[in-house]
Amino acid sequence: MLNPQKEAMDIARRLINDAAVSASESGSLPSAELPDFNIEVPGDSSHGDLASNFAMVSARAFHMSPRAIAQAVADNADLEGTPFEKIEIAGPGFINLFYGPQYYSEVISSAVDGGSDYGRTDHGSGKKVQVEFVSANPTGPMHLGNARGGAIGDVLASVLDRAGYEVEREFYINDTGNQIKKFGDSLAARYRQITDPAYPFPEDGYKGDDITEHARAFAELNGTDLYPGDDEKLKNALVDYALPRNISGLRETMDRYGVTYDVWFRESSLYEDGTVDKVMAILEKNGALYEKEGAVWLNTSRYLRDLYRSQGKTDEEIDKLELKDDVLRRSNGFYTYFASDIAYHYNKFFMRGFDRVINVWGADHHGHVNRLKASLDAVGLDGSKLDIVLMQLVELVRNGEAVRMSKRTGKAITLTDLLEEVPIDAVRFFFNLREPSSHFEFDLDLAVKQEKDNPVYYVQYAHARMCSVLRALVSDGYPVDGREGLDASLLTTEEEKALIRKIGSFPSEIISSAREYDPSRITRFATDTATLFHRFYTVCRVKDSGDRNLTLSRTALCVAAKQVIANCLTILGVSVPEIM
RNA sequence: GUCCAUGUAGCUCAGCUGGAUAGAGUACGUGCCUCCGGAGCACGGGGUCGCAGGUUCGAAUCCUGUCAUGGACGCCA
Numbered sequence: 001m002l003n004p005q006k007e008a009m010d011i012a013r014r015l016i017n018d019a020a021v022s023a024s025e026s027g028s029l030p031s032a033e034l035p036d037f038n039i040e041v042p043g044d045s046s047h048g049d050l051a052s053n054f055a056m057v058s059a060r061a062f063h064m065s066p067r068a069i070a071q072a073v074a075d076n077a078d079l080e081g082t083p084f085e086k087i088e089i090a091g092p093g094f095i096n097l098f099y100g101p102q103y104y105s106e107v108i109s110s111a112v113d114g115g116s117d118y119g120r121t122d123h124g125s126g127k128k129v130q131v132e133f134v135s136a137n138p139t140g141p142m143h144l145g146n147a148r149g150g151a152i153g154d155v156l157a158s159v160l161d162r163a164g165y166e167v168e169r170e171f172y173i174n175d176t177g178n179q180i181k182k183f184g185d186s187l188a189a190r191y192r193q194i195t196d197p198a199y200p201f202p203e204d205g206y207k208g209d210d211i212t213e214h215a216r217a218f219a220e221l222n223g224t225d226l227y228p229g230d231d232e233k234l235k236n237a238l239v240d241y242a243l244p245r246n247i248s249g250l251r252e253t254m255d256r257y258g259v260t261y262d263v264w265f266r267e268s269s270l271y272e273d274g275t276v277d278k279v280m281a282i283l284e285k286n287g288a289l290y291e292k293e294g295a296v297w298l299n300t301s302r303y304l305r306d307l308y309r310s311q312g313k314t315d316e317e318i319d320k321l322e323l324k325d326d327v328l329r330r331s332n333g334f335y336t337y338f339a340s341d342i343a344y345h346y347n348k349f350f351m352r353g354f355d356r357v358i359n360v361w362g363a364d365h366h367g368h369v370n371r372l373k374a375s376l377d378a379v380g381l382d383g384s385k386l387d388i389v390l391m392q393l394v395e396l397v398r399n400g401e402a403v404r405m406s407k408r409t410g411k412a413i414t415l416t417d418l419l420e421e422v423p424i425d426a427v428r429f430f431f432n433l434r435e436p437s438s439h440f441e442f443d444l445d446l447a448v449k450q451e452k453d454n455p456v457y458y459v460q461y462a463h464a465r466m467c468s469v470l471r472a473l474v475s476d477g478y479p480v481d482g483r484e485g486l487d488a489s490l491l492t493t494e495e496e497k498a499l500i501r502k503i504g505s506f507p508s509e510i511i512s513s514a515r516e517y518d519p520s521r522i523t524r525f526a527t528d529t530a531t532l533f534h535r536f537y538t539v540c541r542v543k544d545s546g547d548r549n550l551t552l553s554r555t556a557l558c559v560a561a562k563q564v565i566a567n568c569l570t571i572l573g574v575s576v577p578e579i580m
Numbered sequence: 581g582u583c584c585a586u587g588u589a590g591c592u593c594a595g596c597u598g599g600a601u602a603g604a605g606u607a608c609g610u611g612c613c614u615c616c617g618g619a620g621c622a623c624g625g626g627g628u629c630g631c632a633g634g635u636u637c638g639a640a641u642c643c644u645g646u647c648a649u650g651g652a653c654g655c656c657a
Contacts, residue, residue: 040599047600056599056637066637091600092637137657178656204656295655322582322653330655337657366584367652392585392650400591434593437585439650441592446606453606454619461619472616524594527605534620543616580619 002110003121003507004103008083009039012050012097015084019077020054028072032061041505045494048088048096049103049501055093066093104497105488107504111560112482119567123511124165130348131157133360134254135172138246139183140208142253142415144442145362148394150415151431151573153360154259155519156389158571160358163514168262168354171254172344173247176268177337180243182206184235187242190215191234195224208411214242253415258424258573267340275351276335276343279379280328283342288378294331298338301325303374307383326371342375349381356385358517360436363390389517392439394431399445422447425574429456432572435520455527459565460577462530465537466562467578472543473555482559485552495539496557499532503564510571519572526568533561 016037023029037054055070062069070089077087085100111118133153136146154169161167174180186205190212193199201207218241227234247264254261270276280296283289288299301323308318328339348357361368369390373383396403396413406413418427426447433455434440446454470480479485491497506525513521542554569576 038599042600043595043603044600051600053599059637094600174657182656293655297655320582324653327655332655334655336655341657362651363585364651365657368657369584390585438593439586443592455605457619458605461617465617465620467617469616476616520594524604531604531621535622537616538612538621541616580617 002114002118003511004107004110004504005041005501005508006121006511008099008103008504009050011082012039012052012084013037015077015079015082015097016052016054016073016095019073020058023072023076026076028075029064029069030062032058034058035061042094042096045498045501047090047094049099050084050097052095052097053093054095055089059093069093070095099497099501101487101489101491103504104491104500105486107500108482108486108488108556108560111503111506111563112556115563116567116570118563119506119510119571120162120164121507121511122164124160124163124514126164126166127355128168128353129160129165129356129358130168130170130352130354131160131358131360132170132172133157134259135174136250137179138173138175138243138250139179139206140210140246142250143412144394144396144415144418145391147257147415147418147427148391148431149360149362150254150257150259151428152389152391152436152519155428155432155522155572156358156360156517158573159510159513159519159522162510162571165514169260170263170265171250171261173264173266174337175243175247175266176271177334177340180239183211183243184239186211187215187218187238188231188235191219191224191226191238192231194219209409210246214238214245218242253419256419256424257415258428265344267344270340270343270347271335275347276340279343279346280339282346282379283328286378286380289328295327296329297325298328298342298375298378299325300371300374300378303378304370307370307374307377326375338371338375341372342379345372345376345386346379346381349376349385354385356387358387358389360389360391363392363437366390387517389436391436395439395441397441397443397445403444425460426454426456428573429459429523432519432523435516435518455523456574457580459523459526459530459569460574461580462533463562463565463569464577464580466533466558466565469537469542469558470555470562473551476543478543478551478555480555480559482556484556485549486556487549487553490547490550490553491557493536493539495532495536496554499529499536499561500557502529502532503560506564506567522568522571526565526572529561529564529568533565536561 017034020029020034024031035057037052037057039050039052042048042051054073055066058069059066067089070093073095074087074089079085079087083099083103083106084097086098088096090096131153134146134149136142157167157169182205185202189199189201189205194215218238226237283298290297290299304323305318326338327336329335348354369388373386376383376386405411406417422444430442430447473480509521509525513519540554542551542558545551545554566576
């Protein structure tokens with residue numbers, strides 16, 4: 001539960017506040033209500049380790065120049081017992097604070113003592129959060145979008161877990177509806193074509209080889225002339241045969257990808273246990289439904305209007321959006337996907353009690369986001385508890401050119417194809433290199449390269465190097481638990497201090513990553529930490545530093561840095577090598 | 581047509597709840613191992629932050645407009 005940077009920021013806030021108060025009491029500042037001010041980490045460390053804009057934002061209230069205010073605050077600040085050893089004013093009136101050895105010592109001990117739990121906080125206060133991701137169509141193999149979704153969703157879930165939420169990972173299996181019908185039609189056509197090559201294949205059917213293979217395997221078990229003249233029976237039998245195989249295929253692939261779900265949720269169960277009917281009844285009771293042209297419609301536009309109003313849009317702006325309603329039950333009597341989706345979220349919120357639900361979707365579904373939230377309002381749930389992470393498409397690049405098809409199969413590249421070519425560590429790391437909303441290029445050449453410019457190896461190498469340093473210390477008889485002989489006042493180079501500050505910001509970084517729903521912050525943090533370690537390593541000798549206490553202190557720093565890199569890689573689901 | 585996302589170094593991208601001189605990687609050029617792992621480090625050139633206005637002490641960041649690219653607007657999922 002340790003968060004050195006956050007604690008220091010809280011102390012800085014109190015420090016400045018108290019200094020302003022005592023400046024008022026001594027007359028160097030007029031008495032006035034103190035405004036809200038920021039404590040931030042400056043980009044440039046010559047501007048201090050923490051900085052505040054207090055003087056600038058209070059200039060109006062005090063009727064004084066920012067620099068004069070800053071000076072008064074600095075003069076009245078009592079650094080005794082704080083993590084800071086120096087306070088300065090600079091620029092237009094920034095108040096800059098500099099960490100002292102007590103802070104550096106605190107950070108190293110936190111990381112060493114925290115171990116694999118360092119970075120964990122209670123920020124989320126145990127709220128129940130569900131992350132639903134991938135949820136690939138079970139009628140075929142997973143594509144690259146599913147691959148990115150898998151890496152992003154899994155790491156996001158880990159980040160939320162470390163940020164103090166109670167997290168569940170879920171895969172939603174769309175095992176009913178139109179695409180299953182298409183699946184059955186396609187399977188039946190391929191099956192009939194075994195004996196009757198002229199049998200027509202549905203125009204919008206699934207053309208993949210996997211369909212043909214299922215049909216062939218089914219024929220081997222059941223003969224080639226099952227249910228003659230009764231295609232409906234045949235389709236059901238084929239779906240019953242092929243769907244479970246596809247679903248276990250999805251599980252195997254996700255397993256291989258290092259993703260373990262807590263729940264595999266079947267869409268069809270919402271029909272079986274009556275949730276869909278129940279939700280329809282609630283909507284009916286709420287007056288949200290109407291019939292038109294033989295279909296049952298949800299008055300989505302009404303709830304969307306309320307939603308947009310609550311977001312501050314004017315009626316005029318809303319009219320321009322030309323809001324539309326949605327069909328929930330078609331005139332043929334079947335429910336639409338939207339109906340079961342509302343039921344599904346009713347299940348998540350009402351029946352399972354999640355405080356927050358996060359769905360990771362491809363950006364092409366963005367049009368569905370507000371409609372779904374509005375529909376939750378219509379069933380009496382709170383749509384604002386649902387967050388959608390939209391991720392852009394990925395483009396594979398080889399030799400600087402876009403790759404769309406697999407050389408081997410001639411079809412779109414699947415997750416399985418990708419995992420055959422690229423190590424899992426690299427796939428998971430690369431898919432979390434950019435924030436979800438950015439459209440990015442996956443460089444196949446770079447990902448398989450076991451060399452310096454590959455960012456995965458760069459980070460892993462830093463870890464292996466730290467392990468190597470510690471091994472060398474062990475053979476020289478030094479203790480390497482990181483607890484003995486730490487004296488942070490000996491760690492005086494900028495390289496040492498920069499690395500320690502980075503380590504101290506790790507828990508805050510996880511919280512930011514969780515708040516922004518941006519797991520790519522972890523890969524960037526890991527890369528930055530690796531860089532700072534390499535710099536430290538280049539400048540500072542650990543083993544033969546010339547002074548036993550210095551060696552022990554640097555050893556502790558290595559242990560702390562190693563722990564942070566290891567924790568990052570663990571969150572990312574990437575292996576943590578001690579030797580490469 | 582309406583809505584959403586994205587435009588930052590040659591290339592791939594950070595920074596965006598307003599802060600100090602706009603960063604990293606890569607590519608290109610030059611250095612650094614008798615010494616804990618050179619899969620590393622250092623130095624150098626490279627920019628009208630798409631464009632134009634506005635808001636203010638201060639704008640890559642907020643607002644308005646505009647251009648470009650991708651996407652969404654189904655009794656599909």
